[in-house]
Amino acid sequence: MDGAPRQQEGKPRAMTTLMRPDSAEQVGDAVQTAIVESRRLDVAAGGSKAGWGRPAETDTRLDLSALSGSVLYEPDELVLTAKPATPLAEIEALLKESRQHLAFEPPDLGPLLDGGGERRSNVGGTLGGAVFCNLAGPRRIKVGAARDHILGFHAVSGRGERFKAGGRVVKNVTGFDLSKLIAGSFGTLAAVTELTVRALPAPEETRTVVLFGLSDADGVRTMTIALTSACDISGAAHLPAGVTLTSKVPGLASAGCSATLLRLDGTITSVAARVLHLSRLLLKLGPPTVLNTHDSVAAWRDIRDASFFVAHPEHQVWRLSVPPSASAEVVAQILDRRPGHAFYDWGGGLIWLALQPSTDAGEAMVRGAVGITGGHATLLRAAPEVRAQVPVFQPQPPPLAALTRRIKEAFDPHRVLNPGRLYAGV
Amino acid sequence: MQMPKPDASVLVRRMEIAEALRAIVPGEGVIDQPDELRVHESDALTAYRQPPMLVVLPESTDQVSEILAYCHAEGIKVVPRGSGTSLSGGALPLADGILLGLGKFNRILDIDYENRCVTVQPGVPNLAISTAVGHRGFYYAPDPSSQIACSIGGNVAENAGGVHCLKYGLTTNNVLGVELVLIDGSVVRLGGKHLDSEAYDLLGVITGSEGLLGVVTEVTVRIIRRPETARAILVGFPTVQSAGACVAAVIGAGIIPAGMEMMDAAAMRAAEDYAHAGYPLDAQALLIVELDGPEAEVDDLIVRLEDIARGSGADSVQVSRNEEERLRFWAGRKAAFPAVGRISPDYLCMDGTIPRHRLPDVLTHIQELERQHGLRCANVFHAGDGNLHPLILYDAAAPGELEKAEAFGADILRECVRVGGVLTGEHGVGVEKRDLMGEMFSEEDLKQQQRLKCAFDPESLLNPGKVYPTLHRCAELGRIHVHRGELRFPDIPRF
Incomplete structure (x- = not known):
């Protein structure tokens, strides 16, 4: 058949059909079938982030969970190729054998999104999920996000055609960089069947310098001082008093006040020298405390996964990306008017916000505050009916919205892949 | 080199188009005199030349917007150009297109140390950013070797x-x-001063799109604190294999150097003759490894590095004792291109990237190709990231030598792709590697990339004839082919 199959209207389907291909060929077949049968596919690798995005307008699940496992790992080449549903835990374990890691520190947002209830998904998310959502942990400020670590991929477009992009080397400008486009596309452009990512040496040692009792504004200023020093900081977070209380790290939970955390990693001698240097630099702001390796790792895992907000599943969670120096002001504007909690990562560049539930999720206030400083806000956790009403992702100005729709059209003209998850009509 | 056939119906309207552009950019912003057009006939890939139909040099975003809207309405092709330092012919003009020069966009607009970023106009040279923030101990990290001249928009x-x-x-x-x-x-x-995009990562797509998707009129870049210290180690090896083994061992030991450069004997001798850097001339391969960062870390790692180098069979190892010595180690490498330019009338610089461990195989293959094509080749290699710059020596004045050099270069790039690498690591596809895209990508892969182009530029007016060997019409690319008879695949597990 040549030409577009006609959309079949008025044929509601129960969301019961499941297609579970176990090869790239079968993913191609599945998408072609969806085109012809006018199905709308909910594309998922592990499904741990199913609650992130607008409620799906789908009737069939394209379950990629059979596409799992690493295909190639060459530590000396700093490269790993794996299928999309490979659990991140499996990848991290494999890399650890060669003292390497995924430097962008992909968070495990499953517990946060599942609202503290029973896990719906395999533990820890998958590589495909991390890429589709362009995840990044605290090390984002130093090494970038998932987008900066994908070297290439194989996929099936919404046209049902298999294609590849990129390669397996870091330095590559051959053709458009579709790897960037796939990162953060929430499965709306193509179903990925294989991903190649960078593996990087894991640090020998990690320590964290903590200052207690700073106001949000002073916490952000302190992070700026540290990040503009030559100390080579790999994590900078500020946890206000209400947040430290819920920390699993005893030294933080018992402090009864805010904590500003600055992470140093590298060789053992280097970390020791920089802990001293940084402590001296910050001395006039208060006596610094140093977390040992164990507590340091635990503290940053909580920050990475926004674990502080797991215990109150009714709270609506926003994730704001803003210019770092404006972050305390943004938080003040919002929390002055709506009860909730916030904490800061990325030196202030990332704000995690948990608000008391409301039908509008405080959208006007949140997006109003971000509108002044520049940046964007995503409603990460809210009931489906709220996410159906409130734009989950930052609304775009008309020329950008039109461009976004044309890009969707270029990859998925029949809107069979995760339709509406990002924006209505995309 | 085949370029799209000039559109006669546009060429006859040349003076009318010039008048329309003058209404947008008054004064001397529109160039239509043949001798002045010739100044813009090529970029740094001077093997290809073509004077543009017209040159326009806008000064504001509004003017760029009006120019593009006019060209869009009138169906006129546009080739954007920064400083014209492209090595792949990315800014090669079209006979029936206007060349949109962004040289007048030369202001630094905002320096924001708190948010560690600088906003500039696209015509600002790369190095000017680091110069502007240097007194506060900051710099802009990417440092292409043309950084004095190349513009950030071109970057x-x-x-x-x-x-x-x-x-x-x-x-x-x-x-x-x-x-x-x-x-x-x-x-x-x-984007802006914050991180990551709110939806599709269009910033990531625009970067490296070689002027095919839009015209950048303002850029915000990240600046970082200059590392406390930097030290380099200079290592001579008896074979390329042992140098390659050393590179793998450094990475295997968990060390990510700030730079790790290799030169073969031919490149090293040319560089030494030119810059007198003190390179070990009896070596078959030279490695320069630089570490930077906090002093404690560099001191720690440089000792490990020295051990790794000796353990990999190095003949000579020198560690820089001071800044002067470090810069001397680099002087030869940084002068490698002009140095090679001195031993040959002309050279073609290739730019493939390969998996690091394939380097000895690829260099052996290049030696074989030297014999086959009857031309010499000197190799400079960003060893840390596998980016190879073979410099093919030829004489443009000798009939047929350019074609021979091009064929040699194409063979090298085919080998790069064959061992799992790519056609270009940092110079771009442009016109130079356009016809080799099929070596790396299938027809389907290329069509999907071109569909993205259609989303930005459905009439293919922006820099056509670059990057993609075949110009497909967007309507043709939009057609979908599914075979109903073969569908409802019984082997898809359904539940």
Whole structure:
């Protein structure tokens, strides 16, 4: 058949059909079938982030969970190729054998999104999920996000055609960089069947310098001082008093006040020298405390996964990306008017916000505050009916919205892949 | 080199188009005199030349927007150009197109130390950013070797690299935002002083798009604190194999150097004759490894590095004792291109990237190709990230030598792809490697990339004839082929 199959209207389907291909060929077949049968596919690798995005307008699940496992790992080449549903835990374990890691520190947002209830998904998310959502942990400020670590991929477009992009080397400008486009596309452009990512040496040692009792504004200023020093900081977070209380790290939970955390990693001698240097630099702001390796790792895992907000599943969670120096002001504007909690990562560049539930999720206030400083806000956790009403992702100005729709059209003209998850009509 | 056939119906309207452009950019902003047009006939890939129909040099985003809207409405092709330092012919003009020069966009607009970023106009040279923030101990990390001249807008278009990108990333990892004018004249902002995009990562797509998707009129880049210290180690090896083994061992030991450069004997001798850097001339391969960062870390790792080098069979190892010595180690490498230019009338610089461990095989293959093509080749290699720059020596005045050099270069790039690498690591596809795209990508892969082009520029007016060997019409690319008879695949597990 040549030409577009006609959309079949008025044929509601129960969301019961499941297609579970176990090869790239079968993913191609599945998408072609969806085109012809006018199905709308909910594309998922592990499904741990199913609650992130607008409620799906789908009737069939394209379950990629059979596409799992690493295909190639060459530590000396700093490269790993794996299928999309490979659990991140499996990848991290494999890399650890060669003292390497995924430097962008992909968070495990499953517990946060599942609202503290029973896990719906395999533990820890998958590589495909991390890429589709362009995840990044605290090390984002130093090494970038998932987008900066994908070297290439194989996929099936919404046209049902298999294609590849990129390669397996870091330095590559051959053709458009579709790897960037796939990162953060929430499965709306193509179903990925294989991903190649960078593996990087894991640090020998990690320590964290903590200052207690700073106001949000002073916490952000302190992070700026540290990040503009030559100390080579790999994590900078500020946890206000209400947040430290819920920390699993005893030294933080018992402090009864805010904590500003600055992470140093590298060789053992280097970390020791920089802990001293940084402590001296910050001395006039208060006596610094140093977390040992164990507590340091635990503290940053909580920050990475926004674990502080797991215990109150009714709270609506926003994730704001803003210019770092404006972050305390943004938080003040919002929390002055709506009860909730916030904490800061990325030196202030990332704000995690948990608000008391409301039908509008405080959208006007949140997006109003971000509108002044520049940046964007995503409603990460809210009931489906709220996410159906409130734009989950930052609304775009008309020329950008039109461009976004044309890009969707270029990859998925029949809107069979995760339709509406990002924006209505995309 | 086949370029799209000039459109006679556009060429006859040349003076009318010049008048229309003068209404947008008054004064001397429109160039139509043949001798002045010839100044713009090529970029740094001087093997290809073509004077443009007209040159326009706007000064504001509004003017760029009006020019593009006019060209869009009138069906006129546009080739954007920064400083014209492209090595792949990315800014090669078209006979029936206007050349949109962004040289007048030369202001630094905002320096924001708190948010560690700088906003500039696209015509600002790469190095000018580091110079502007140097007194506060900051710099802009990507450092292509043309950084004195190349513009930041051109860096965005080509996703420029440099010797330090193994540790600090390419342009794409260091750009936070752009203002972009689309072909219909609409102006959009992507990113800003914050991280990551709110939806599709269009900033990531624009970076490295070689002027095919839009015209960048403002760029925000990340600046970082200059490392406390930097030290380099200079290592001579008896064989290319042992140098390659050393590179793998460094990475295997968990060390990511700030730079790791290799030269073969031919490149090293040319560089030594030119710069007198003190290179070990009896070596068959030379490695320069630089570490930077906190002093304690560099002191720690340089000792390990020395051990690894000796353990890999090095003949000679020198560790820089001071800044002067470090710079001397680099002087030869940085002069490698002009040095090679001195031993040959002309050279073609290739730019493939390969998996690091294939280096000895690829160099052996290049030696074989030297015999086959009857031309010499000197090799400079960003060893840390596998980016190879073979310099093919030829004489443009000798009939047929350019063609022989091109064929040699194409064979090298085919070998790069065959061993799992790519056609270009940092110079771009442009016109130079356009016809080799099929070596790396299938027809389907290329069509999907071109569909993205259609989303930005459906009439293919922006820099046509670059990057993609076949110009497909967007309507043709939009057709979908499914075979109903073969569908409802019984072997898809359904539940």
